[in-house]
């Protein structure tokens with residue numbers, strides 16, 4: 235039987251994190267190698283841990299500061315940056331986040347799974363005084379405070395026009411959920427909690443829970459960790 239283009243583009247592969255067989259989706263020409271969001275997060279944390287474990291010797295530290303402009307309050311990274319403006323420091327064949335390296339130079343190892351956040355909201359800043367460690371939850375809340383999450387204005391209706399006639403979320407009289415509860419559920423899911431467990435703790439059906447978290451419902455509530 236011939237494969238359609240769509241099926242051919244979605245080969246069955248094993249998730250390297252949990253071993254589950256799944257049909258890979260391609261994203262901008264690259265195959266997505268992880269089966270699910272929790273596995274993507276685990277993979278990303280493992281990647282960060284690998285980069286953070288890369289030793290910093292005196293030589294590397296000197297090379298690091300050669301790319302830093304300390305003339306302002308913020309210390310601006312003058313080397314390579316990623317698309318979001320965060321500095322990238324080349325260390326033993328790995329591109330490591332420059333602000334994480336700066337934090338490590340002053341404070342030592344970063345506890346696994348922690349983000350290094352900016353007080354100054356300037357992604358290219360590597361001034362250690364402007365950096366603080368945060369959990370994924372704190373980082374997501376910080377992003378919302380600074381308006382850097384996917385939907386910058388939570389009171390605005392981002393749904394397509396044809397959906398705008400329907401009532402949104404908590405406007406619905408029978409809704410057990412509300413915007414801040416959905417936000418909390420999404421955070422819990424990002425941190426690896428399962429739909430079933432989240433649903434049980436709130437007293438809703440698992441389907442309702444999943445729909446709210448993935449955005450089939452409650453699309454107007456922001457998504458954490460974008």
Ligand SMILES: [Zn+2]
Pocket residue numbers: 249250251252253254268269270273
């Ligand atoms: Zn997996």
Ligand SMILES: [Zn+2]
Pocket residue numbers: 307308309354355356359360361364
């Ligand atoms: Zn700064």
